[in-house]
Amino acid sequence: xxxxxxxxxxxxxxxxxxxxxxxxxxxxxxxxxxxxxxxxxxxxxxxxxxxxxxxxxxxxxxxxxxxxxxxxxxxxxxxxxxxxxxxxxxxxxxxxxxxxxxxxxxxxxxxxxxxxxxxxxxxxxxxxxxxxxxxxxxxxxxxxxxxxxxxxxxxxxxxxxxxxxxxxxxxxxxxxxxxxxxxxxxxxxxxxxxxxxxxxxxxxxxxxxxxxxxxxxxxxxxxxxxxxxxxxxxxxxxxxxxxxxxxxxxxxxxxxxxxxxxxxxxxxxxxxxxxxxxxxxxxxxxxxxxxxxxxxxxxx
Amino acid sequence: xxxxxxxxxxxxxxxxxxxxxxxxxxxxxxxxxxxxxxxxxxxxxxxxxxxxxxxxxxxxxxxxxxxxxxxxxxxxxxxxxxxxxxxxxxxxxxxxxxxxxxxxxxxxxxxxxxxxxxxxxxxxxxxxxxxxxxxxxxxxxxxxxxxxxxxxxxxxxxxxxxxxxxxxxxxxxxxxxxxxxxxxxxx
Numbered sequence: 001x002x003x004x005x006x007x008x009x010x011x012x013x014x015x016x017x018x019x020x021x022x023x024x025x026x027x028x029x030x031x032x033x034x035x036x037x038x039x040x041x042x043x044x045x046x047x048x049x050x051x052x053x054x055x056x057x058x059x060x061x062x063x064x065x066x067x068x069x070x071x072x073x074x075x076x077x078x079x080x081x082x083x084x085x086x087x088x089x090x091x092x093x094x095x096x097x098x099x100x101x102x103x104x105x106x107x108x109x110x111x112x113x114x115x116x117x118x119x120x121x122x123x124x125x126x127x128x129x130x131x132x133x134x135x136x137x138x139x140x141x142x143x144x145x146x147x148x149x150x151x152x153x154x155x156x157x158x159x160x161x162x163x164x165x166x167x168x169x170x171x172x173x174x175x176x177x178x179x180x181x182x183x184x185x186x187x188x189x190x191x192x193x194x195x196x197x198x199x200x201x202x203x204x205x206x207x208x209x210x211x212x213x214x215x216x217x218x219x220x221x222x223x224x225x226x227x228x229x230x231x232x233x234x235x236x237x238x239x240x241x242x243x244x245x246x247x248x249x250x251x252x253x254x255x256x257x258x259x260x261x262x263x264x265x266x267x268x269x270x271x272x273x274x275x276x277x278x279x280x281x282x283x284x285x286x287x288x289x290x291x292x293x294x295x296x297x298x299x300x
Numbered sequence: 301x302x303x304x305x306x307x308x309x310x311x312x313x314x315x316x317x318x319x320x321x322x323x324x325x326x327x328x329x330x331x332x333x334x335x336x337x338x339x340x341x342x343x344x345x346x347x348x349x350x351x352x353x354x355x356x357x358x359x360x361x362x363x364x365x366x367x368x369x370x371x372x373x374x375x376x377x378x379x380x381x382x383x384x385x386x387x388x389x390x391x392x393x394x395x396x397x398x399x400x401x402x403x404x405x406x407x408x409x410x411x412x413x414x415x416x417x418x419x420x421x422x423x424x425x426x427x428x429x430x431x432x433x434x435x436x437x438x439x440x441x442x443x444x445x446x447x448x449x450x451x452x453x454x455x456x457x458x459x460x461x462x463x464x465x466x467x468x469x470x471x472x473x474x475x476x477x478x479x480x481x482x483x484x485x486x487x
Contacts, residue, residue, distance in 0.1 A: 241332060
């Protein structure tokens with residue numbers, strides 16, 4: 001990891017002339033960020049910057065200390081005395097694939113303690129590192145410009161309601177109405193997809209078998225009834241009547257069973273579609289909370 | 301989409317309702333003693349088979365004259381006299397032949413004869429006079445009565461139980477408890 005550390009001495013003439021607090025800004029970046037110093041100068045053009053790269057790794061692994069806020073009190077006081085500043089701003093930027101983490105810390109040189117901290121994890125956007133750094137520095141100085149916010153928000157959708165999603169709850173519901181479980185599979189819910197498909201397939205199969213048995217019973221009943229009516233042989237009359245009565249009872253049983261199973265299948269089918277709609281694919285509603293436009297500050 | 305779904309559900313319900321039609325159990329064969337019993341006709345009973353016929357004018361047709369005993373009956377008879385009335389304005393009497401039951405499928409030769417009064421009454425007589433075969437038991441058809449349709453209309457044939465008689469080999473009478481007529485429709 002390329003680790004570049006630049007020391008920027010930033011003494012605001014405006015503040016110093018008015019006896020306002022003065023700041024020493026230290027940037028620790030794992031990758032070189034071009035024109036970061038120039039951007040800071042242009043963003044705060046009433047300020048003076050001095051660069052010194054002789055001091056390295058003074059605040060390495062701050063989170064490993066039991067009390068990060070007071071872990072570097074001596075060196076903070078020494079730097080404050082050396083550079084004659086009231087506060088020290090330490091900015092760390094680390095990159096992780098398409099994201100970067102900005103960890104900003106504000107120390108008071110009089111006490112040596114950490115008084116302000118801001119840590120954000122953001123997806124990279126155009127000049128995102130510089131823009132976030134400027135916003136953080138501006139936040140500590142009480143300066144915020146609208147174009148900085150707009151630049152950050154350029155990576156966000158202005159109106160999430162207008163986003164057209166590839167997958168929708170209605171799409172899931174329609175799919176489940178066509179084939180049970182398809183909507184759940186479409187929503188990447190594999191287990192419920194298999195359960196719904198299995199239940200509906202079982203019910204449907206049971207219904208089909210019941211209906212086929214009903215149909216067979218009816219066919220046999222009608223055949224035996226016709227044979228019963230067509231004979232004058234006492235024994236055959238008795239036989240065909242017995243067979244027809246058995247088929248008649250069966251056709252009643254299978255009819256009731258088929259209707260019950262059809263009702264269960266239909267109800268399950270509709271429920272499956274409703275389930276697919278309720279648990280269908282929806283956008284994460286905390287998109288703004290995750291990358292909110294309001295600066296989130298953490299106190300150390 | 302909602303309308304389509306509603307129609308789909310409605311279609312399924314209609315399909316199930318009509319496809320699972322429940323049939324009525326209708327056993328009404330005159331030879332069936334249970335069917336006769338359901339109609340209040342007790343065995344032994346004299347019936348015609350089939351119970352109804354639809355024919356065209358000038359066509360010949362047969363009504364079987366049948367004695368129906370209870371399935372478990374072991375009562376045997378050696379002779380019978382049947383009196384049948386038919387609607388002579390619609391059908392014309394042709395002839396009578398012994399039934400397969402009374403001849404034991406042509407295994408025996410009982411005395412078999414009939415008289416016709418020339419109008420609408422037929423008397424049928426049959427007796428077992430042989431020494432080897434002198435009685436028979438169970439349900440079966442005694443005679444085939446052959447008619448010809450002469451006029452369109454609907455009417456019925458029936459027995460006159462006051463003159464019908466079944467006797468045992470000891471010349472005791474077997475009471476006939478029921479009778480059932482038959483309907484003829486001539487187009």
